[in-house]
Amino acid sequence: MSxxxxxxxxxxxxxxxxxxxxxxxxxxxxxxxMLLAVVTALIxxxxxxxxxxxxxxxxxxxxxxxxxxxxxxxPGGGIANALVGSGLLILLASAIGxxxxxxxxxxxxxxxxxGLGTAVRFTxxxxxxxxxxxxxxxxYALLVVTMGGFSAxxxxxxxxxxxxxxxTRSTEEMLKMVPQSxxxxxxxxxxxxxxxxxxxxxxxxxxxxLTGIMLAVARVAGETAPLLFTAFGNRFWSLRxxxxxxxxxxxxxxxxxxxxxxxxxxAWGAALVLVGLVLVLNVFAGLAYSRASRFRR
Amino acid sequence: xxxxxxxxxxNLKYWYDRSFLHITRFFALSVLALTGLMLAKxxxxxxxxxxxxxxxxxxxxxxxxxxxxxxxxxFIYGTVVSSLLALLIAVPVSLxxxxxxxxxxxxxxxxxxxxxxxxxxxxxxxxxxxxxxxVLAPWVxxxxxxxxxxxxxxxxxxxxxxxxxGMLTAGLILSIMIIPIITAISREVIRAVPRYxxxxxxxxxxxxxxxxxxxxxxxxxxxxxxxxxxxxxxxxxxxxxxTMVIGNRPEIALSLFAPGYSMASVIANEFTEATYDLYLSAxxxxxxxxxxxxxxxxxxxRLLIWKFGDVQVSGASE
Numbered sequence: 271m272s273x274x275x276x277x278x279x280x281x282x283x284x285x286x287x288x289x290x291x292x293x294x295x296x297x298x299x300x301x302x303x304m305l306l307a308v309v310t311a312l313i314x315x316x317x318x319x320x321x322x323x324x325x326x327x328x329x330x331x332x333x334x335x336x337x338x339x340x341x342x343x344x345p346g347g348g349i350a351n352a353l354v355g356s357g358l359l360i361l362l363a364s365a366i367g368x369x370x371x372x373x374x375x376x377x378x379x380x381x382x383x384x385g386l387g388t389a390v391r392f393t394x395x396x397x398x399x400x401x402x403x404x405x406x407x408x409x410y411a412l413l414v415v416t417m418g419g420f421s422a423x424x425x426x427x428x429x430x431x432x433x434x435x436x437x438t439r440s441t442e443e444m445l446k447m448v449p450q451s452x453x454x455x456x457x458x459x460x461x462x463x464x465x466x467x468x469x470x471x472x473x474x475x476x477x478x479x480l481t482g483i484m485l486a487v488a489r490v491a492g493e494t495a496p497l498l499f500t501a502f503g504n505r506f507w508s509l510r511x512x513x514x515x516x517x518x519x520x521x522x523x524x525x526x527x528x529x530x531x532x533x534x535x536x537a538w539g540a541a542l543v544l545v546g547l548v549l550v551l552n553v554f555a556g557l558a559y560s561r562a563s564r565f566r567r
Numbered sequence: 568x569x570x571x572x573x574x575x576x577x578n579l580k581y582w583y584d585r586s587f588l589h590i591t592r593f594f595a596l597s598v599l600a601l602t603g604l605m606l607a608k609x610x611x612x613x614x615x616x617x618x619x620x621x622x623x624x625x626x627x628x629x630x631x632x633x634x635x636x637x638x639x640x641x642f643i644y645g646t647v648v649s650s651l652l653a654l655l656i657a658v659p660v661s662l663x664x665x666x667x668x669x670x671x672x673x674x675x676x677x678x679x680x681x682x683x684x685x686x687x688x689x690x691x692x693x694x695x696x697x698x699x700x701x702v703l704a705p706w707v708x709x710x711x712x713x714x715x716x717x718x719x720x721x722x723x724x725x726x727x728x729x730x731x732x733g734m735l736t737a738g739l740i741l742s743i744m745i746i747p748i749i750t751a752i753s754r755e756v757i758r759a760v761p762r763y764x765x766x767x768x769x770x771x772x773x774x775x776x777x778x779x780x781x782x783x784x785x786x787x788x789x790x791x792x793x794x795x796x797x798x799x800x801x802x803x804x805x806x807x808x809x810t811m812v813i814g815n816r817p818e819i820a821l822s823l824f825a826p827g828y829s830m831a832s833v834i835a836n837e838f839t840e841a842t843y844d845l846y847l848s849a850x851x852x853x854x855x856x857x858x859x860x861x862x863x864x865x866x867x868x869r870l871l872i873w874k875f876g877d878v879q880v881s882g883a884s885e
Contacts, residue, residue, distance in 0.1 A: 297774040301671060307663025308680060314743045315687050318698045370594055377591035390595045392869060393602050399797060399865035400858065401804025403831050407854045411608040434598070462580055464587040492691025495806035495831070499838050519693045523807060526697045534701070541694045552689050
């Protein structure tokens with residue numbers, strides 16, 4: 271008996287659920303929940319940008335950019351060495367990561383062998399998900415141990431390795447977007463495949479590839495974990511490749527976890543510089559991309 | 568394409584042309600070689616610890632470098648719990664945004680909302696940590712933890728003094744950091760659902776939500792699962808932000824208010840301070856476990872996502 275009444279109850283409930291009004295209300299409710307999700311994601315973003323700007327701005331002045339860090343207790347001091355160090359590390363990383371990534375991307379897009387191509391593409395995609403601190407440990411074992419100490423070179427190599435998957439992926443995507451007719455025209459005029467790739471296809475895809483490169487640079491510019499035991503950080507001027515070197519993210523980390531109010535303020539200042547740099551790179555990447563997508567159908 | 572033009576082998580141009588193919592192939596093979604080398608180097612570094620501790624390394628909960636006792640369980644526990652907590656928060660939010668973007672938002676709203684969510688991925692990890700330490704943790708201490716303690720304090724997860732830094736804050740900050748990746752991939756996967764499926768549902772009289780539930784979500788299910796796995800992988804390996812807010816205490820506590828430690832954090836904090844070989848090797852073994860775990864997750868995720876075609880994966884990880 272109880273089973274039957276349960277069934278009747280279910281029927282009534284289901285009928286209620288199936289009324290048009292109820293379905294419309296559910297629809298509106300779910301849409302509202304989705305809007306709420308968008309707002310939820312916005313709150314932390316706005317908070318991060320606002321706090322970084324407000325707290326960072328108050329430490330900004332000319333000497334912040336031109337001076338070395340001062341010892342604890344002395345007011346003032348800046349991030350000049352970290353800025354230069356980060357610049358050098360990014361240059362090193364680009365010198366390794368960009369050619370490497372672009373060449374692999376060309377191989378995947380233009381020569382595209384079945385077995386090997388799939389294996390490389392898959393490995394490359396999987397590599398994007400490997401924690402960067404593990405890359406740091408790898409470079410530590412590879413370079414720091416063999417060279418006998420922390421060095422700018424090791425830091426640059428670690429960041430360069432992290433750039434490869436992103437650059438490869440975007441190069442391949444962008445080359446594939448170039449219309450086949452361009453290649454055919456070039457080959458028909460008697461150009462060899464290599465000439466076609468280097469003089470016709472690559473220039474056509476260049477804006478898109480630049481987008482990928484800028485995004486990759488923006489990503490490694492903020493990387494901290496792989497630098498902890500490769501570049502290591504340095505409180506003094508150094509431009510030598512075989513010596514530890516300062517970097518902006520490392521400086522932020524050291525200052526943020528320090529107990530000194532003055533240093534914590536400087537961490538916010540350095541964070542503002544870093545976030546500004548990353549955002550500018552992202553905006554430029556967006557602009558380059560809108561130029562690159564002209565081939566998109 | 569390289570076969571289209573036939574040049575004589577005696578022609579210098581032929582060799583110039585072939586060499587370019589070989590150069591690019593060399594670099595492509597290097598990607599595979601580097602991955603292999605990475606695995607080999609990590610195993611080599613961890614070998615001492617693997618031989619010395621065996622499986623007890625993963626099950627021991629005692630981490631005391633002074634007495635050469637190394638058990639990684641507190642770190643594994645901290646990593647897993649904070650990452651699952653992050654998924655618990657991030658998955659509903661990300662799916663909400665992804666469905667909104669793919670199915671509901673008009674074009675003028677699609678672009679800015681997508682850009683803003685991508686911006687979350689662009690912010691460096693160390694800046695998240697800074698914000699977590701000085702903005703999020705104080706808020707958690709003064710508002711969220713007392714609130715949870717009052718309302719859900721009868722559960723063992725929400726007991727203890729409100730410290731601010733700890734597992735809860737780490738989970739929160741991780742959830743913010745993985746929202747962009749889960750959103751971006753599920754958005755693309757949902758957009759890849761064939762149009763006729765949606766139109767069929769609508770033609771049968773489904774409301775928009777019913778259409779999404781019946782036609783979109785059931786088709787995109789495996790891709791969304793892949794997106795969640797990628798988010799999980801990212802959360803597991805996240806280093807700097809977690810290190811700055813998790814509290815860095817190698818203890819296993821049931822309460823989410825208590826400080827903990829994660830695998831990536833212990834490497835970040837202690838790797839340069841490891842004074843003897845076994846210590847360094849134990850840390851490397853933690854790195855190896857992390858590497859294996861993320862490799863496996865990414866492998867599974869890619870298999871799930873690949874059948875949806877080219878889904879671009881963006882977003883920073885650290």
